[in-house]
Amino acid sequence: MDDITVLKLKGISKTFHGVRANSDVDFTLKKGEIHALLGENGAGKSTLMNIISGLLQPDKGEIFIHGKRQKIQNPRRAIQLGIGMIHQHFMIVPGFTSLENIILGSEPIKGVTIDFQQARRQIAILSDDCGLSIDPDAVTEDLPVGIQQRVEIFKALYRNAGILILDEPTAVLIPQETDTLFKILRKLVKKNISIIFITHKLQEVMQIADSISVMQQGVIKGVFSPEETDEQALAELMIGREVLLKNDYLPARPGKIVFEVKKLTVMNSRGYEAVSDVSFRVREREIVGIAGVQGNGQAELSESIAGLRKIKSGEITLSGRRMPALNPRKMIENGLAHIPEDRLKHGLVLPFSIADNQILCTYYRRPYVHFFGRNPKAILKNSRKLINRFHIKARGPEEAVQNLSGGNQQKVIISREFSRDSSFLIANQPTRGLDVGSVEYVHKQLIMLRDKGLGVLLISSELDEILSLSDTILVIYRGRVCSIVRKEDATMESIGRIMVRGFE
């Protein structure tokens, strides 16, 4: 590997609404290396890459490509400069063939028609060059995800990308596909292509990277080579924070069991097993936290518990009664409260008023109905009460929820779910995307609810949130519960390790 610098970032800063996503970031990519950018969700990795690929403009800082200072105004410019971005969600047209997808946007032209012969030749050359095989006539949506990703990589190479950015490329892959991807990347690097590999998986970083930059809260914490560091040191850098809120709250006094799952197995939308043989129980006045890197089955677990996803096998018991699958109303009526992961899609009806959103689960019950119709007086009265009690900032109960800030939208959901008479709460990523004040508010509400007697299942990929709130901690890795620890015995280091590799 020669030491030519292909990309250099100097002092990049970017602020969103007062939140610093990147501050004073320096980053150097050398020719023909795989440089991993490691960090938790929300550490600022994607912001940085979006700046490089022209989707965002930095507030401050300079970008040098091949030693020349460049301004990357838009994605088109980034492509001209030889930067190819492979997004986590592929940017391909499902019904097109691989060939059509690869040339899309830069088709070779002959007169007024597309020169498919020429395109075919170019792809064949590329294919030989890099040792990548691809069937140009296969319809993309019929291909396995790993091959679809290869089409994306081809697409970037076809545009002569010398710098490839891969955003969490393994998040959608099964292990065998990951191995193949790594082989491909190795081949590409030999062809002097430089790669930025964004991830939060430590194992992969150690396996594939030539250099590693660790990012935390918008700041690069250090640059290493895999030889001079190890997974534990990286985990501490990536996750470790100065302040630990861990013992701020009074310990729980758990009561009897309110919720139990036994040998639960759930498939994801692609038909793979996402939750495997999971069993646990939640008691009254107790918060059980599920720690895990996003995408390890948490979404499927919480959806199946809430009655939104089919169960392959296993049983769910709430308040002593076994619950049927796929019946959210039964769950709610038997005492379930639920803060869903995607609040905009599942938690709220955006064009509706605050008042209507606050009765979304109880709209058919008294006092919100009388005789045959709805009872607007009771609905508004309930809303005014909740707006006051939960300090929702809004013009009034009739304001549409889509006009509220993220924090206040979450408060609307919380006000609905917490004011109902329930015995068990699932909170899935309850603080994602919220500002610091709102995070603290949500945490206090969760503790209050616990002390009122509810059992709480907290699912979060924020480890410090899990550690500071939970009384019992389960670690989920690839759909299995790999560890159950009491709060007193948990350390951030040990849980962090299990989170990223499934064992201590």
Next chain:
Amino acid sequence: MIATIRSFIIPVGSVIFASLIGGIVLFLSGSDPIEAYAALLKGAFGSMTSITRTLVKATPLMMNGLAVAFAFKAGLFNIGTQGQFIFGAFAASVAGFFIQGVPPVFHIFLALIAGGIAGGVYGAFQGALKAYSGAHEVITGIMCNYIAINITDYLVNHPFRDTSPGNIVARTPLILETSYLPDIEGIPGGFLISLLSAVLVWWVLKHMVLGFEINTVGAGPDAARYSGMRVQRILLITMLISGTLAGLGGALEIQGVEHRFQPGFHTGLGFEGITIALLGRVHPFGIIPASVLIGAMKAGANMMQFSAGVESEIIDIIQALLLFFVTAEVFFKKMIPGMRWQKGEKLSLRAGWGGKV
């Protein structure tokens, strides 16, 4: 308040723009636009008879407009109103000549109920296809329209053909006079029933629990599922009610105007429900003036043809322009100052109007 004004600007603006461009077309084709429009107005509102004619024309439009709008609220595009309308009309005419010896008022309602049920069942069938098999309602709706046309064609040719001596066309016998819709104080009974339907639709959507469920399914299908609503059943019920409205429209047309079922009588009235629903901003109380407006254009077209010598097809052009402007919201938002794009508003390419499923 501002929202109310906003919701008026587009339909009113559309009418103005469509009339202006229609005027240009009239001028280019060698007529005097002012004379033509004056004749149109006179034909639609010039006398008690012409007003009655306008209201008669408005009746099926209003029913079909309500049917389309009701389905929009759940995010469904009920393009099958045409078929539901036809089946409703057919069932009402069968009830009209088959049932005998019942008192007049009873007979009227029996025939109306037959029409409503026929349309409703047919709508529910399409709703069930959507809810339980995922078949897109636009596709099944179009297919079901053909099925309705062909089945009724067969029925009036064979089992229910008018066998009176001298008849050579395919049509049912005349319905009994006991099932005719009367005029009340000069206002056609059918129009009154469609007004009542508009109020009922408004009340269901605004005040009933079912209405809340329908609106939720339309505005946030995932949230509806999350909150425990039975989305599939709600889709089915929505299509049942939508089809009932269209079917009732068919019954009103038979009992108030045609007095027998004859293939082709409907001349695409079901499809015009889409125009009406959009022009009325998918609101029951917007649909009332929208259907009167289009009804007036239909009623006045003949007068325009007679006294100004303008082909009545010009009305179709104006109607098409109307639909164009009503759906071209972006155009108004750019043209008219103060009508700014609201936060989060995007050009919708696929699932516009009432929401999506």
